[in-house]
Every structure is written in C-alpha cells, then in structure tokens.
Amino acid sequence: MLIQLAVSGMRSKLKDYIVLLAGLVMSIAIFYMFQTMAWNTGFIKENAVINSIRLVYGVGSFLLALVTFFYILYANGFLLSLRQREFGLYMMLGARKEKIGRLMLIETIVVGVCSLVIGTVLGVLLSVVVGHLMSNILEIELSGYYPLYWPAVLFTCLFFGVLFLISAVWNRLRLARRQVLQLLNGNMQADRPARGGAARVLMTIAGCISLGIGYFCLVFMEQLRELGLLTATVMTPLGTYLLFMALLPALLDRLKKNEKRMLRGMKSFTFGQLSFRIHGLTKMLATVAMLIALGAGAIAGGLAFMNNALVAAESSSVYDTQVHNPNQEQLRLLNSITFTERLEYHYKVDHEMLYFVQEELESQRPLIKEEYNSKSWNRLIRIQGPPPAGSSWNGDYSPDPQWNQFLLDMTPNDQPYGEYRVVNKQQFEELASKEQRIVLGKTADFLSYKAKWRELDRLEQEKLDAAQSNWTVYSKFSIYENYLGIASGTVFMGFFLGIAFLTMMASCLMFKILTGAAKDIQRYQMLRKIGVRRERLAGSIRHELLLVFLFPGLAGLSHVLVGMNLFSFILVEPYYRIWVPVAIFTMIYSVYYLITVNLYQRIVLPGKE
C-alpha cells in the first residue's frame, strides 16, 4: 500500500522528477561520452598531441568522477527534499521509519536505474551527433572514434551503479537521523549561526594553503610536470570547497550589514533570503565553480590547441603566401586578396645559385621576425640594413643575419642548398638564365582568407604535378592545416568536455532554483500582499541570483586563467587569445543567468493582475 501511495506521490511531482532525471541523465551521458574517449586508446594516441595523454585522461577522469560524485549527492539531496514532507506525514500517521527508509532506498535505486539506462542511450546518441557536428565545425576528420564503445558502457554503468548505491544508503541515513517534525516542517530550518570563529579561521587557512599549493603547481607546471599535475588536481578543488564553505557565509553577513546601514528596503530582504540559505548552498556553489573551471578550461584548452595551429603557421613564415612564377589563374586569385603588404621580386637561377636584384630588395624592404624563435613569433620588424652585395657562398660576403633569414625563406623548394648572391640590376640583366618572379603577400588576418590559401595551394600543386615534380606544396597554409589535423582530436575533446561540464553546471543551479521555489512562492506572495510592487520583487530575484551566479563564476574564471598554465608544456602560447574563450563563457553564463532569472520569476512571482 505504501508503495502505491509513494508512486502516486511521485506522479504528482512529475515536473520536479523530470528536472531531476534530466540532470542525472545529462551527467551520465557526459560521463559516458568522456569514457568513450578515455578508454579508446587507439583514438587518443592517434589524435592527441600530448605525450602523457594517458595521465591527462587519468586526471580528467578523476576530476569528472569527483565532480559527478558531489553532483549525484546533491541531486539525491534534492530527491529527499522532494519527498520529505510526504514521508513525514506518513510517519506522523504511524508508518514505521524502516518502511519509509526502504521506500526511499527503492526510490533512489529506481531513479538511478532509469537515469542510467536513458543516460547511456543518450550518451551514445550524443556522441554520434557531437562527433559529426564537431568534425564539421572544426573541419576535421575523426578517425577511430566509436560512439558505441562497450568498455565505456561497462565502466559508466559500474561507476554510477556504485554511486547510486552510496547515495541511496546516504539518503536512508539522513532520513533515519531526522525527526518526524523536521521532515514535516520541510525546508523550514532555522538560520544556522555562522560557523564559530576558530573553525572558520582554520578552514580559511587550510583553504588558502590548498588553493595556494594548487595554483603554485599550475603556474610552475613546466618544472613540476606529472607531480604538479596530480597535486594541482587534488589541491585546487579542495581549496575551493574549503574557501567557499568558510568565507561565503561570512562575506554575505558583511554585505548584509553594509546594506542594512543604507536601509534600502528590498535589499535587506534579498540578503536575508540569501544568507538564510547560504549554508546549504556553499558546497553546491563550490561544485558549480569547479564545473565552470573545468568547462571553461576545457573550451579554452581546445581553443588554445586550435590557436596553436595558427601560432605554428605564423612562426613558420612571416608572409601568408609566396608564389613563384604565378600563372594567370594564380595572379587573378592573388589580386582578389586584400594584402596589407605585397612584395614582388625577381630572381635567376644558375647551377646551384640564386641571384637577387639589389635595387629591388632595397626599394621593398621586407618584414622579418625580431628573433628567430617560436616564443616571439608575432613580433615583427622591418629590415633596416642594406641588402648585402655578394654571395652567401664564397668568402666575399659578410653575412647579414636579417637578410639571410628572409632570403632563405624565399628560396624555392627545389633549391635546397639555398646559396644566393645579391647583384645589381645591370649584373642581373647580363645573366644568361631565365628571369623568374616571386610574389609575397601578407594580409591583416591570415585566417579570414582560408579558402583563398586552399585554392592557391591547389593551383600550386597542379603546377608541380604538371612539371612531374615529386614535391608537394609546402606553404604557411599547409602547415596550418597539418597542425590542425594533428590537434583536431584534442580540440574536439576540449569543446566536447567544455559543453558537457557547462551543462552539468546548469543543472546544478537548476536544482537550487527548484528546491527553493516552493517556499519562495509563499514569501513572495506575502510580500505582494503587503504591497510590494511586482517589479521590486522581480528586482530582488535578479539581485539574489546575480550573487549566486557571481561567486562561482569569478572563482571558476580565476581557476581557468591560472590553470591555462597546464598547457604550457605542450603549447607554445596557452594564453594566446585567451579572451575568446573567456568571452564565449561569459556570454553563455550571462544567457543562462537571464534564463534562470526569467524562469524563477515565472515560478515564484504571482501572475500579473
């Protein structure tokens, strides 16, 4: 009988169960998608640019498992909160505690099994879709990637099976500890006094130390390597949790007191609301912060790998294209590109020697890299010195390293020795061999002309094929493409995980919204009755949620900014264009904030009259 009653109770809260199930299903699907890659060694080896890739996946799995663990506990807490009033009533009417406990256990397990089945299926489907989408967007091939990968299915089921069992037992224990009255009164808990001074100071110190160690390891990742990676993985989340638990309530108290002095009516209600529930929120917000760090970090990492292709290309040569003896078609294409700088030189080749015209070089001084290493690839200077008359080959030439760098870069591929001689116009004309021509061009943005470069490479390849040469095109664009090809798997993983983590973050915050909503409906109705305008209530909600969103957002971003050092031993410049992922994240987060505010206002505010 009790079971029938419980099922009918569940049905009446279908909406909340759908949210709960959706959150669980998403986290399982995400976990599964990660596992399809983590267990597929073939795919990883083929697609990753990182040597210690197994370790990276080990660490990734650990972090994901850790966050998922807290997430599941939180979700199950939500489950308990959905049921406690009803269970309290049953107990008041004389249902035995053990019976209710068993019911809770069964319910947790049923919810777990349902979400596990749906989640795994969804995970497989999502893997197919995301795989296709990503390889289209990023213009990459994913070889060896299987959406349905049995070891991943097995591991996911095992992992979540254990997790659900733990949380079922945990829920049962919590239920057993509570008095009937506590259950009946539901979330009507007294405001717990802020944690005692000593405990808080201790937690703050421990949190600072942990976070400090974590950040230290991230900053000196290049030196500490594997050890640093492991330490940072453990210490950073630990520090985050400790600091959130110790500082957030205190911080809110401070804010509240400040606001009180200013006596601005609605705000004191807003802060009252927040500090009333902040104790229950700290762990969730810390989890959200970690999820943000992981999500934004994964996207930033993926983008960094993509950017690294550009860095690799840019450091290979200063000019975006160089075409030797362009034919009609190539010329037409070159003319259709807006170059910020277009240079044209003539040269002649005899035996193994290249001849350049001194006057031409003098009148068109090129740009070169300030230093010839990859770290300073984007610092360019124009050659100031005179073009060296004479040859690089016989002794009458004092090598000018700047011109040397440039002229060697210009040497055609079939001239591998790269000996050259700079002669004046007259000498040049007297040379018997055929005059040849090279066009160099630099645009404002290499990436916005990808189609043109591809076409130029194709035409060049045609030319090479026609000449029955064994050479393949070697251009800045081909370097870019090659690099992107190697990194694509990694870029894909980054985006994939980023989206996954951000989705989990979203559902974490959604639980918060829904657990609070029932009580808030009454509060806001009461305020409305005593004459507070709807707009002010709406404002209060905006304000409250802004603070809820702000703290984990800031903490998460700070983790990302420090954490990008993680890639410093793989990437030339992990921080290159870091504002792009930060902007992407900020946008997603803001949109999500607005949606949440809207949703919450719709749930708790009385309708417009």
Next chain:
Amino acid sequence: MTKPVIDIRQVSKLYGGKHENKVYALNNVSFTMVEGEFIGIMGASGSGKTTLLNVISTLDQATEGTVMIAGTDITRMKSGQLSDFRAKQLGFIFQDFNLLDNLTVHDNIALPLSLQDVPAAEIKQKVKHVMENLGIAELADKYPATISGGQRQRTAAARAIVHEPALLLGDEPTGALDSKNATSLLETMKKLNEEQNISILMVTHDAMSASYCRRILFIQDGRLVKEIVRLGPRESFYQEILGVLSEYGSARSSGE
C-alpha cells in the same frame, strides 16, 4: 474511576545545542487526563503549547520526565513501537491541514487505515462512516486544492478519527478558519467527544474555541500556571476564560 489517557510527570523540554542559548520550552509540567475528557491548553504564543503537544504526540522527546499515554510509557519506546503507537492510538489535527494534494479527500481520510494495510472493504466502510458523520460525504472525489478551508479542516479531522484513536490531538485546529467554519468544526469535535467518547486535547489561543472544552490548562513560560473546569453554560465559561487570560496576559506584559 475511569483510567487516565494521558499521565505526564515532571516533564521538561530543553532546546538549544552546545553553543546556543538554552530555552526551557517546558519546565516541570505534570497533569493527568482521563478517558472522555475534552481539555484545552491555552497560553501566549511561545509559551510551550506546541512543544507540550508534540511531546504528548510522540513526535518529540521530552528531555526529562515520564509521559504515559493510554497506559504506556512512551519515553521508553523505540521508534518502531512509537510509530505503531501513533498509528493505533493517536489522531492529529494541525493548523495547516497537512493533507496530501495528490490524493482525493476520500483517499486522504483513508490514509491512516491504508498505511496499516487494513482490508479495502473495511476502509471503504469506515471512511464512508466518518465522512457522513462530519458532513463531507459529497466531497469524496475532490482534491484538497478545490475545497474550502473549513472543508479541508474537516477532512483533516475525519482523517484524525477514522482509525478510532484513543486520543485526538489538535494544535490550533481552528487557527486558519473563519468563525463560522471554526464553530462548525468545534461543534463536530464536541459531538465526537460526547457521543463517541473520544478524548480530545486541543491547543488554542482563542477563548471562543477554548470555551468548548470541559477543562482548560493555562501555560506560561513552559509551566502550567492555572487550571479551570467548566461547570455551567458555555457563555459563562467563556467569560471566565477571558478573565483568566487578562489576569495572566497583564501579569506577563508587566513582567516584560
């Protein structure tokens, strides 16, 4: 002499943890209630009425003292036994009706029986009986959200007595009702008490409600401070209650 339904001796209840201020919500309370009595408990808010009721109703434990209900010492019982005890011996009516909004009025009333796995035919017959008794038979298939406050409270009352408990407990059962609905609920309770000999213990701070009782205990700061018994008509009892209230009310406010 009739046997006691409630017999509590030197009961105290202390609130507050290690680091908080300790509050005696109940301080050395003793009283006895015999079968068939209709007792009211009155007092200012915060005086300990709800706490007393919760201790009697086994929902909360006393810090000290013994609580005997229907001849059993509930302070010695285990949680399972307490549940069974509540299921068989006690009925509750609270200020907020505590109905499940996903069950019909009929199913809400049937809840104490169906939780005990009473056969369906018997449930049907018993629920029908109480619903007719309380004049809500025509509401059987409605949901709590679609009926009035008075009807909800009568549904709660029906649920509280459907299993024929030894003791009916009410915590401000009329608190959320207007005077017409309150009166009708009180008349119902009076009827139950007089015709079916159900013992009723009701907490209230409203003198009109209290005037339906046969005996009233006054509580102040966790102590029982006065007791009056109805001897004459309800009207004069009402006046007497008002007198006691003003006496203790003023004593209290001058003490603060």
